[in-house]
Amino acid sequence: MTPARRTALALLWLAALALAGWVVGQQLTLSGDLRRFMPEPRTPAQKLLIDELGDGPGTRLLLLSLSGDDPEALAAQSQALAATLAANDDFEFVANGGDANLDAIPESLRAYRYLLTPGFDTQPLDAAYLAEQLDERLQDLGSPVAAMIEPLLPSDPTLELLKVAEAWQPAAAPSRIHGVWFDRAGSEALLLAQTHAGGFDPTGQQRAYDAVYAAFDAARGGAPSQLRMTGPGAFSVEIGGRTAREAQWIGAIDSIALILLLLVAYRSWRVPLLGVLPLATAGLAGLGAVALMFEAVHGITVAFGFTLIGVVQDYPIHFFSHQRAGLTPQRNVRQLWPTLATGVIATCISYLTFLFSGVDGLRQLAVFTIAALAAAALATRYGLPPLVDPSPRDTADFPRVQALWRGINRLPRPRWSLLVLAIACVAVLATVRTPFWENDLSRLTPVPDDAMALDTRLRDELGAPDVRYVLVLRGADGDAALAAAEAIHPRLDALVASGAIDGYDSAARYLPSAATQRARQARLPDPPTLQAALATALRDSPFREDAFAPFLADVEHARTAPPLRAADLRGTPLAGSVDGLLLEGEAGATALVSLSGLADPAAVARVAADAGGELLDMKAASESLVAEYRGRVLAALAIAALLLAATVWIALRSPRRVIRVLLPMALTTLVVLAVLRGLGVELNLFHLVALILAAGLGLDYALFFEHAGDDRADQLRTLHAVVVCSLMTLLVFSLLALSSIPVLRAIGSTVALGVLSNFVLALLVSRHAPAEARR
Numbered sequence: 001m002t003p004a005r006r007t008a009l010a011l012l013w014l015a016a017l018a019l020a021g022w023v024v025g026q027q028l029t030l031s032g033d034l035r036r037f038m039p040e041p042r043t044p045a046q047k048l049l050i051d052e053l054g055d056g057p058g059t060r061l062l063l064l065s066l067s068g069d070d071p072e073a074l075a076a077q078s079q080a081l082a083a084t085l086a087a088n089d090d091f092e093f094v095a096n097g098g099d100a101n102l103d104a105i106p107e108s109l110r111a112y113r114y115l116l117t118p119g120f121d122t123q124p125l126d127a128a129y130l131a132e133q134l135d136e137r138l139q140d141l142g143s144p145v146a147a148m149i150e151p152l153l154p155s156d157p158t159l160e161l162l163k164v165a166e167a168w169q170p171a172a173a174p175s176r177i178h179g180v181w182f183d184r185a186g187s188e189a190l191l192l193a194q195t196h197a198g199g200f201d202p203t204g205q206q207r208a209y210d211a212v213y214a215a216f217d218a219a220r221g222g223a224p225s226q227l228r229m230t231g232p233g234a235f236s237v238e239i240g241g242r243t244a245r246e247a248q249w250i251g252a253i254d255s256i257a258l259i260l261l262l263l264v265a266y267r268s269w270r271v272p273l274l275g276v277l278p279l280a281t282a283g284l285a286g287l288g289a290v291a292l293m294f295e296a297v298h299g300i301t302v303a304f305g306f307t308l309i310g311v312v313q314d315y316p317i318h319f320f321s322h323q324r325a326g327l328t329p330q331r332n333v334r335q336l337w338p339t340l341a342t343g344v345i346a347t348c349i350s351y352l353t354f355l356f357s358g359v360d361g362l363r364q365l366a367v368f369t370i371a372a373l374a375a376a377a378l379a380t381r382y383g384l385p386p387l388v389d390p391s392p393r394d395t396a397d398f399p400r401v402q403a404l405w406r407g408i409n410r411l412p413r414p415r416w417s418l419l420v421l422a423i424a425c426v427a428v429l430a431t432v433r434t435p436f437w438e439n440d441l442s443r444l445t446p447v448p449d450d451a452m453a454l455d456t457r458l459r460d461e462l463g464a465p466d467v468r469y470v471l472v473l474r475g476a477d478g479d480a481a482l483a484a485a486e487a488i489h490p491r492l493d494a495l496v497a498s499g500a501i502d503g504y505d506s507a508a509r510y511l512p513s514a515a516t517q518r519a520r521q522a523r524l525p526d527p528p529t530l531q532a533a534l535a536t537a538l539r540d541s542p543f544r545e546d547a548f549a550p551f552l553a554d555v556e557h558a559r560t561a562p563p564l565r566a567a568d569l570r571g572t573p574l575a576g577s578v579d580g581l582l583l584e585g586e587a588g589a590t591a592l593v594s595l596s597g598l599a600d601p602a603a604v605a606r607v608a609a610d611a612g613g614e615l616l617d618m619k620a621a622s623e624s625l626v627a628e629y630r631g632r633v634l635a636a637l638a639i640a641a642l643l644l645a646a647t648v649w650i651a652l653r654s655p656r657r658v659i660r661v662l663l664p665m666a667l668t669t670l671v672v673l674a675v676l677r678g679l680g681v682e683l684n685l686f687h688l689v690a691l692i693l694a695a696g697l698g699l700d701y702a703l704f705f706e707h708a709g710d711d712r713a714d715q716l717r718t719l720h721a722v723v724v725c726s727l728m729t730l731l732v733f734s735l736l737a738l739s740s741i742p743v744l745r746a747i748g749s750t751v752a753l754g755v756l757s758n759f760v761l762a763l764l765v766s767r768h769a770p771a772e773a774r775r
Contacts, residue, residue: 003270006387010273013383017280024284028291059198060092060580061465062212062231063458064191065183069225074189075178080219081212082180085193088215090208092577096191097174097181109574113160114524114558115517116510117167125158125525125555130537133158138542155550168510168577174461183461190462194577195233202240205233230455232467238451239741246744250735257731265724266320267393274387275316278379282312285375286368293367294360301364311347311696312376314725315340318704319380321721322714324394329385337381339707342651344377347696349647350640362633396716404723405716414764422667425674437630438682439623465505465594469601473591473613478566478584481591483513488593488611500604502597507566507581510574514563524559527552626685633688640692644699652706661706664761665698671757672750686746693747694754697729701762710768726759 066074066081082096114120123129137157140149152161174181174190181190193212197204209229216227262272290297318340323332354366395401473488475481485508492504512520525533530552538545566582569575583590598604605615649658669691676683701722708718733755736748 003389006389007270007273010270010277010387013277013387014280017277017284020284020288024288024291028287029296059232060195062193062195062208062229062233063455063462064193064212065228065454065458066189066191066216067187067226067228069220069223071177071182071186071189073223074182074225075180077216077219077223077225078180078189078191081215082191084215084218085212088211090196090204090211092194092196094191094193095181096189097176098179106574109564109568110155110161111554111557112561112564113156113164114555115520115561115564116512117160117164119158119160119163120520120523124523125530125533127533127536130157130533131541134537134541134543154547155554157548157551181462188461190458192462197233202236206237206240209234209237228454230451230458235451235455242741246739246741250739253735254732258728261724261727261731265720266395268389270389271320274384275313275320277383277387278316278376279313281379281383282372282376286372289371290364290368294364297364301361301368311693311700312373313728314697314700314721315344315376315380316384317725317728318718318721319384320388320392321395321724322717323388323390323392324396324717325391327390329388329390333381333385336707338651339703340377340380342647343696343700343703344373346644346647346699348373349643350637350692350696352640352643354636362636394713394717395720396713398716398720401716401720401723405712405719408719408763408767411764413769418663418667418765422670425667425670428674428678429670432677432680434677434680435682436677437627438684439626440619460597465596466598468619469595469598469604469615469617471504471593471595471604471608471613471615473593473608473611475589475591478582478589479514481582481584481589482508482511483515484611484613485591485593486513486516488607488613491607491611492593495600495603495607498603500598500600501595502599504593504595505581506593507578507591510577511564511566511569511582514565517563521559524555526559527556530555630685630688633685637688637692648699648703657706660766661699661702664702664758664765665695667761667765668698668754668757669695672753675753676750684746686743687750690747690750691754694751694758697725697751697755698758698762701726701758702766705762705766705768708768715767722759722762726755730755 064081066077069077078096079098082094082098085091085094134157137149137153137159140146141153149159152159156162174183176182177186182188183190193208195205195208197208212229213227220227259272262275263269265271287297287302290301318336319329319333322336323329348370351366351369354362471488473481473484475484485506489506489508492501495501496503524530534548534552535545538548566575566578566584569578581592581594583592595604601615601617608615645658645662648661652658652661672691672694673683676687681687704718704722705715708714730752733748733751736744737752739745739748
């Protein structure tokens with residue numbers, strides 16, 4: 001086959017991959033729900049943690065700060081920003097301390113204000129009270145608030161609607177300047193915004209984040225003011241953007257460096273083109289498999305999957321390095337295939353165990369990786385041979401490879417030194433006093449210290465809920481849980497008075513229990529009584545009696561309507577406030593009480609226990625969930641190690657050869673763990689994932705050195721291939737190790753260490769002594 005025809009076929013393969021990529025892209029649905037990577041929660045605290053992480057109000061809260069201008073200008077910008085965001089469907093509520101937002105109560109529910117407000121719990125709705133309120137409305141109509149009061153007057157002369165809306169403002173609100181919230185220093189205008197999108201919805205959080213900045217740009221005009229935003233959603237968007245930027249520059253450097261490396265290693269421009277074909281085929285096969293088998297594929301599956309299948313770049317490299325004149329590409333790949341297939345099968349087994357982990361995200365990762373590895377191996381076996389130059393220069397003749405080989409042959413063969421190395425690693429692992437495992441999820445997030453400090457300060461200023469502790473009350477149904485929350489409110493008020501907490505929030509603040517609503521209905525006067533009271537109140541008033549017909553109708557509607565339930569709020573702005581604090585399920589309901597300014601957890605825990613509830617520590621729940629997750633992964637890896645050893649045994653059928661292949665990989669795992677622990681690194685799940693990848697790479701190095709036997713020329717070709725593979729992998733993961741993202745840094749540093757150790761140990765342990773050296 002002519003070179004031109006081979007190039008045309010390679011380009012045709014690329015075109016087919018592009019078409020297949022378009023088809024897969026049409027079928028692929030990406031998910032951002034991190035709960036797919038969480039094990040099934042078992043304890044009540046873990047279950048609540050999963051619900052709260054995904055949809056809880058704490059994950060949907062954005063804290064905004066406006067600064068850099070005079071207070072009056074900042075107040076005006078705060079009002080404009082709040083008005084714009086309140087009209088945006090991506091937000092459930094926006095609060096800035098200004099006039100209460102009546103939009104939170106839709107028209108269809110406004111008659112229920114008499115059941116939602118405690119205004120008439122002690123004060124009867126009689127003639128004296130109505131007369132007093134009508135006198136106040138006369139004064140209001142002559143004040144600056146007349147434009148807001150006048151439309152409400154016919155249906156709500158006592159302004160219960162405003163009282164309800166004001167009661168729903170944050171419990172521990174900051175001071176107000178020019179009608180809006182400011183910090184204690186009076187230099188920053190403050191706002192709270194709660195998004196509709198949950199914490200596990202990166203698309204929704206990005207949309208809300210962009211909307212805030214767009215609204216701010218419109219509100220400030222040409223003013224020098226600045227906006228700062230914190231909260232889980234803001235952090236996730238900023239971290240996502242930072243990760244994408246780092247991935248771009250790392251990917252760009254990797255691509256350029258890898259192309260240059262292949263050009264130098266093989267002195268052919270076709271090799272980089274051909275080398276990418278199995279990798280691209282692997283990626284598409286992995287994506288297609290998960291798209292076919294799962295309803296939605298998590299973005300982490302895609303990102304991790306492409307990282308983990310980096311091992312497949314080794315397959316075509318070994319093929320290229322062993323190709324030479326006098327050996328057809330088909331025969332070359334047939335000779336390599338038993339070794340290549342053994343490595344592929346062994347690596348797939350490592351991920352096959354993830355299918356039984358009980359974690360949906362790990363199952364997706366297993367399917368992606370297994371399909372990708374198999375596709376890359378088959379592409380190398382059957383797709384590449386017709387495309388390569390059948391008579392390239394033999395890599396065994398490269399002077400630098402021969403010089404390196406001579407230097408390596410002068411190295412002494414390790415014997416007891418390997419045992420000493422293993423003992424030293426175990427000693428390091430046993431003596432390091434820092435915690436072995438990292439269980440704190442917050443330490444895995446690359447949120448800068450100054451951003452965390454800002455978040456802490458704004459939470460303190462705004463009285464935002466504590467994200468670590470939540471008080472939990474359970475009931476047989478939603479109404480029982482609301483009643484339990486109502487019952488604990490007086491005790492929580494006492495804790496506020498004593499300074500144990502600054503404030504609290506619960507669903508019962510927005511939706512009273514049915515019993516409370518019925519009690520309030522019983523206190524409302526019947527139509528004749530209310531008509532007579534209104535007539536008496538209007539006797540000396542300029543208001544006409546027929547102007548208040550809507551008021552009479554609303555009171556009667558509230559007096560006779562069935563109690564308002566949580567289900568009645570669906571589709572209204574109130575639903576978000578209640579749903580986030582009232583979780584209903586088949587087994588019952590849970591009322592959550594969020595706390596702000598928690599200074600005495602023990603006191604709150606005692607109050608919760610006395611009320612039949614409990615104070616849950618979300619940090620402890622997350623740590624127990626992480627530990628359980630890690631336990632499942634470790635169990636899967638233990639089984640994988642046994643299956644991997646069995647696979648190598650079946651392929652090699654010799655104890656000596658099996659040990660020579662498995663020993664570098666096992667020692668490398670010990671070396672990497674010892675180095676990381678010696679440096680004080682606490683290990684997390686991402687280190688384990690990286691160790692799997694490093695083990696797969698090490699197994700390939702050892703298998704090919706074993707395959708080369710004692711033939712000098714074949715050892716040289718294998719050395720060339722392993723050096724190129726090692727340099728490629730080392731380059732990619734060394735750059736990841738320099739990342740500011742903890743997850744990428746953990747994977748990069750672990751794999752880079754693993755590549756170095758595997759390369760050296762495979763050279764010293766798995767490589768045969770050359771035949772001439774034994775003569």
